[in-house]
Amino acid sequence: xxxxxxxxxxxxxxxxxxxxxxxxxxxxxxxxxxxxxxxxxxxxxxxxxxxxxxxxxxxxxxxxxxxxxxxxxxxxxxxxxxxxxxxxxxxxxxxxxxxxxxxxxxxxxxxxxxxxxxxxxxxxxxxxxxxxxxxxxxxxxxxxxxxxxxxxxxxxxxxxxxxxxxxxxxxxxxxxxxxxxxxxxxxxxxxxxxxxxxxxxxxxxxxxxxxxxxxxxxxxxxxxxxxxxxxxxxxxxxxxxx
Amino acid sequence: xxxxxxxxxxxxxxxxxxxxxxxxxxxxxxxxxxxxxxxxxxxxxxxxxxxxxxxxxxxxxxxxxxxxxxxxxxxxxxxxxxxxxxxxxxxxxxxxxxxxxxxxxxxxxxxxxxxxxxxxxxxxxxxxxxxxxxxxxxxxxxxxxxxxxxxxxxxxxxxxxxxxxxxxxxxxxxxxxxxxxxxxxxxxxxxxxxxxxxxxxxxxxxxxxxxxxxxxxxxxxxxxxxxxxxxxxxxxxxxxxx
Amino acid sequence: xxxxxxxxxxxxxxxxxxxxxxxxxxxxxxxxxxxxxxxxxxxxxxxxxxxxxxxxxxxxxxxxxxxxxxxxxxxxxxxxxxxxxxxxxxxxxxxxxxxxxxxxxxxxxxxxxxxxxxxxxxxxxxxxxxxxxxxxxxxxxxxxxxxxxxxxxxxxxxxxxxxxxxxxxxxxxxxxxxxxxxxxxxxxxxxxxxxxxxxxxxxxxxxxxxxxxxxxxxxxxxxxxxxxxxxxxxxxxxxxxx
Amino acid sequence: xxxxxxxxxxxxxxxxxxxxxxxxxxxxxxxxxxxxxxxxxxxxxxxxxxxxxxxxxxxxxxxxxxxxxxxxxxxxxxxxxxxxxxxxxxxxxxxxxxxxxxxxxxxxxxxxxxxxxxxxxxxxxxxxxxxxxxxxxxxxxxxxxxxxxxxxxxxxxxxxxxxxxxxxxxxxxxxxxxxxxxxxxxxxxxxxxxxxxxxxxxxxxxxxxxxxxxxxxxxxxxxxxxxxxxxxxxxxxxxxxx
Numbered sequence: 001x002x003x004x005x006x007x008x009x010x011x012x013x014x015x016x017x018x019x020x021x022x023x024x025x026x027x028x029x030x031x032x033x034x035x036x037x038x039x040x041x042x043x044x045x046x047x048x049x050x051x052x053x054x055x056x057x058x059x060x061x062x063x064x065x066x067x068x069x070x071x072x073x074x075x076x077x078x079x080x081x082x083x084x085x086x087x088x089x090x091x092x093x094x095x096x097x098x099x100x101x102x103x104x105x106x107x108x109x110x111x112x113x114x115x116x117x118x119x120x121x122x123x124x125x126x127x128x129x130x131x132x133x134x135x136x137x138x139x140x141x142x143x144x145x146x147x148x149x150x151x152x153x154x155x156x157x158x159x160x161x162x163x164x165x166x167x168x169x170x171x172x173x174x175x176x177x178x179x180x181x182x183x184x185x186x187x188x189x190x191x192x193x194x195x196x197x198x199x200x201x202x203x204x205x206x207x208x209x210x211x212x213x214x215x216x217x218x219x220x221x222x223x224x225x226x227x228x229x230x231x232x233x234x235x236x237x238x239x240x241x242x
Numbered sequence: 243x244x245x246x247x248x249x250x251x252x253x254x255x256x257x258x259x260x261x262x263x264x265x266x267x268x269x270x271x272x273x274x275x276x277x278x279x280x281x282x283x284x285x286x287x288x289x290x291x292x293x294x295x296x297x298x299x300x301x302x303x304x305x306x307x308x309x310x311x312x313x314x315x316x317x318x319x320x321x322x323x324x325x326x327x328x329x330x331x332x333x334x335x336x337x338x339x340x341x342x343x344x345x346x347x348x349x350x351x352x353x354x355x356x357x358x359x360x361x362x363x364x365x366x367x368x369x370x371x372x373x374x375x376x377x378x379x380x381x382x383x384x385x386x387x388x389x390x391x392x393x394x395x396x397x398x399x400x401x402x403x404x405x406x407x408x409x410x411x412x413x414x415x416x417x418x419x420x421x422x423x424x425x426x427x428x429x430x431x432x433x434x435x436x437x438x439x440x441x442x443x444x445x446x447x448x449x450x451x452x453x454x455x456x457x458x459x460x461x462x463x464x465x466x467x468x469x470x471x472x473x474x475x476x477x478x479x480x481x482x483x484x
Numbered sequence: 485x486x487x488x489x490x491x492x493x494x495x496x497x498x499x500x501x502x503x504x505x506x507x508x509x510x511x512x513x514x515x516x517x518x519x520x521x522x523x524x525x526x527x528x529x530x531x532x533x534x535x536x537x538x539x540x541x542x543x544x545x546x547x548x549x550x551x552x553x554x555x556x557x558x559x560x561x562x563x564x565x566x567x568x569x570x571x572x573x574x575x576x577x578x579x580x581x582x583x584x585x586x587x588x589x590x591x592x593x594x595x596x597x598x599x600x601x602x603x604x605x606x607x608x609x610x611x612x613x614x615x616x617x618x619x620x621x622x623x624x625x626x627x628x629x630x631x632x633x634x635x636x637x638x639x640x641x642x643x644x645x646x647x648x649x650x651x652x653x654x655x656x657x658x659x660x661x662x663x664x665x666x667x668x669x670x671x672x673x674x675x676x677x678x679x680x681x682x683x684x685x686x687x688x689x690x691x692x693x694x695x696x697x698x699x700x701x702x703x704x705x706x707x708x709x710x711x712x713x714x715x716x717x718x719x720x721x722x723x724x725x726x
Numbered sequence: 727x728x729x730x731x732x733x734x735x736x737x738x739x740x741x742x743x744x745x746x747x748x749x750x751x752x753x754x755x756x757x758x759x760x761x762x763x764x765x766x767x768x769x770x771x772x773x774x775x776x777x778x779x780x781x782x783x784x785x786x787x788x789x790x791x792x793x794x795x796x797x798x799x800x801x802x803x804x805x806x807x808x809x810x811x812x813x814x815x816x817x818x819x820x821x822x823x824x825x826x827x828x829x830x831x832x833x834x835x836x837x838x839x840x841x842x843x844x845x846x847x848x849x850x851x852x853x854x855x856x857x858x859x860x861x862x863x864x865x866x867x868x869x870x871x872x873x874x875x876x877x878x879x880x881x882x883x884x885x886x887x888x889x890x891x892x893x894x895x896x897x898x899x900x901x902x903x904x905x906x907x908x909x910x911x912x913x914x915x916x917x918x919x920x921x922x923x924x925x926x927x928x929x930x931x932x933x934x935x936x937x938x939x940x941x942x943x944x945x946x947x948x949x950x951x952x953x954x955x956x957x958x959x960x961x962x963x964x965x966x967x968x
Contacts (some may be wrong), residue, residue, distance in 0.1 A: 114354040114356035158858060178857050178898045375641050385954065470866065672886050
């Protein structure tokens with residue numbers, strides 16, 4: 001059965017900045033969706049902020065197994081009702097969620113983490129080296145023990161997230177910082193995967209390792225086909241004699 | 243230096259129900275505060291829902307190191323602005339938070355957990371036995387490997403919480419259920435401790451083991467005196483030569 | 485590509501006890517292997533204590549992706565050299581390991597856990613109810629939120645294991661005990677899954693839910709096909725200018 | 727009540743190498759013990775490899791609440807019987823254990839971790855910057871959000887340890903590597919704390935932050951005074967009617 005993937009992008013930088021447009025003329029979501037679309041069992045859609053309901057109508061959400069989220073300059077423009085729907089879909093139905101880069105400050109990520117999700121940052125086009133600390137994790141299938149991005153925005157600790165259920169990669173930055181760059185959390189019936197790279201000014205989403213991690217992430221956060229529906233009326237378990 | 247503890251109670255059941263009033267004539271918060279007040283280095287206050295600002299003015303919150311929370315029938319009456327202040331105080335200033343029993347469905351616990359916090363339940367005055375699964379934890383100091391409550395409301399799995407950073411006790415219920423009854427999470431600069439027992443109709447908050455766990459919990463979630471303030475402008479770490 | 489599974493059984497109770505023989509005339513390993521063998525992509529072998537090298541020759545081990553282990557009365561008879569080989573194969577090559585029931589006290593489980601793995605127990609043919617606390621875990625695919633075993637040996641807390649990376653199921657026992665019954669740990673390049681049920685006197689390994697959990701466990705602890713070989717000479721990462 | 731601390735050192739480099747002797751003329755253990763000895767409630771002893779029973783007689787071990795371990799060139803010379811005694815004392819009696827730097831490859835650390843504890847390394851006297859990722863942890867009391875060591879041996883990932891129960895600090899190395907540098911595990915009745923810095927050729931154990939972390943670590947891994955003794959005959963919990 002196909003995995004229904006929706007790539008959501010704020011899609012503002014690509015329209016407002018010549019520099020960004022040069023790198024992603026049709027938006028980052030298009031580049032990601034094209035790569036993922038090569039998987040025979042992935043069924044791809046995209047959605048963006050400025051579409052009605054941000055492209056996340058009930059019909060789209062109910063037909064999404066895994067949602068990928070990139071946002072940055074317009075987190076505040078995302079309607080709370082849509083955020084609430086996405087959250088419910090993760091917690092109650094087990095929709096998988098992958099949050100990329102500056103999505104760390106999105107309403108949906110903050111709501112699911114329960115923390116500020118604040119971090120340190122620096123734009124200096126510096127080198128990033130990503131190290132595996134859980135090499136047997138399915139998200140790292142086909143990924144070397146480390147790989148590099150020549151130019152990226154720096155994200156540094158302290159990163160205000162809850163303790164990850166799985167800490168998968170750490171980043172080294174040339175300027176002197178480290179970061180927990182790939183991490184997963186179980187949330188209700190669903191799984192959330194945060195992956196750090198992806199500044200809009202750099203061609204990060206053309207990097208083969210970055211793309212592979214996202215592809216593996218889709219398979220990982222997708223709920224098992226035969227998952228038992230969580231039913232909180234299940235106190236209906238037969239009561240032992242008291 | 244004294245630990246400033248505020249015990250917050252919804253304090254409605256004790257006024258509305260003769261049955262509950264018989265057990266806690268001055269409210270559960272009073273019983274808990276009297277016990278904790280015997281510690282030489284604890285400085286106790288109480289606060290309740292129907293006071294102005296729910297008793298949680300800026301002055302009170304800024305002078306609280308550890309907040310204890312019991313709520314049940316009126317979670318919806320707690321103002322969102324107060325919830326937000328409590329949350330910021332935990333995440334940014336490191337105020338400790340202890341959530342008791344039906345507080346699992348409070349706005350503040352849901353906001354910090356990022357999940358529904360739903361569970362199964364049954365009111366059958368059945369026996370609960372609490373088992374230690376982390377006997378070396380400071381919260382279990384002086385607590386036997388298991389203890390019993392003759393009559394309690396049952397809370398059962400699946401309990402929709404994020405993976406605990408520390409899972410400390412499990413409950414067995416005579417009717418056939420189990421529950422993760424004592425668990426901690428680091429959240430921003432603060433710590434959160436959830437402890438299950440404490441239904442309003444039973445004399446649970448007179449139980450010596452229950453009270454000791456709460457007392458130990460206060461010491462555990464209280465922030466270290468010399469904690470570094472988290473400052474997200476700290477990208478001001480000197481930059482290594484690029 | 486097929487997953488090569490070896491089911492290892494001490495296979496002494498089934499020969500020494502008429503009672504056990506009546507339940508498992510050809511040994512528990514045979515029952516488990518027959519069930520697993522129905523999966524098109526599983527390639528099954530069995531091995532037992534009294535075979536040369538306990539049936540775990542280099543050739544067998546090097547051709548095992550997932551090893552399942554049941555032992556009880558003769559843990560001490562397992563040669564240390566074989567234990568060491570199994571351990572290396574898990575840590576360095578990523579062989580998956582599933583330890584069943586009384587295997588908690590096997591040399592291999594103790595060596596990988598680094599703890600005593602002691603627990604409480606009681607043989608009273610009492611009812612066990614297993615509750616999911618991580619319903620979205622792949623090991624619980626197709627498993628209801630709880631299921632029962634009418635008669636089992638009781639295993640109770642405190643169970644001296646390191647904090648599980650994933651705590652998947654909790655057991656309730658009619659006699660008053662609880663137990664962490666299904667748990668996983670990442671160990672080096674490999675994964676370890678402990679699953680509690682399976683006393684030799686009861687027909688537990690004919691139970692459809694128990695068998696499904698083991699089957700799902702095989703898929704879960706099997707290493708990803710494209711896992712990077714951990715190479716500790718990898719300080720050969722190009723050194724940044726100092 | 728005083729915390730009885732024993733600082734154990736291999737104490738070979740300091741005798742064999744003029745370079746190391748210049749830095750630590752009386753051994754690293756002496757420097758650490760002198761600093762810790764300033765705490766009014768710490769009661770300090772030292773022990774070294776070449777003393778009878780490595781200085782760890784039954785009398786010494788039974789009068790040690792927290793053991794600190796530094797070893798490197800002579801891990802193989804530590805007798806297995808002593809290792810086993812130390813392990814039992816941690817698991818069964820709750821003795822705290824702090825393992826420093828190259829102690830990662832000691833028999834006792836490997837035995838408690840259940841993994842190879844291998845890592846990557848490089849001796850290039852390069853700069854290390856240690857970042858807090860759990861600033862509210864008691865081990866970081868009085869420690870800034872990051873601090874630096876001008877010259878240290880590099881330790882890099884992949885570090886083959888089980889998932890830490892608490893990951894407290896990450897190291898950045900100028901040459902391009904990262905490392906999980908401060909981490910804790912609960913093991914049986916005890917706690918284990920690994921702390922990375924401390925190469926014999928550098929004056930690391932004179933660094934105020936390094937010393938403070940070790941001091942805080944002693945308090946953290948010391949067992950609570952009123953801890954319940956784990957008794958595996960405790961299936962003697964009264965059995966509920968079956």
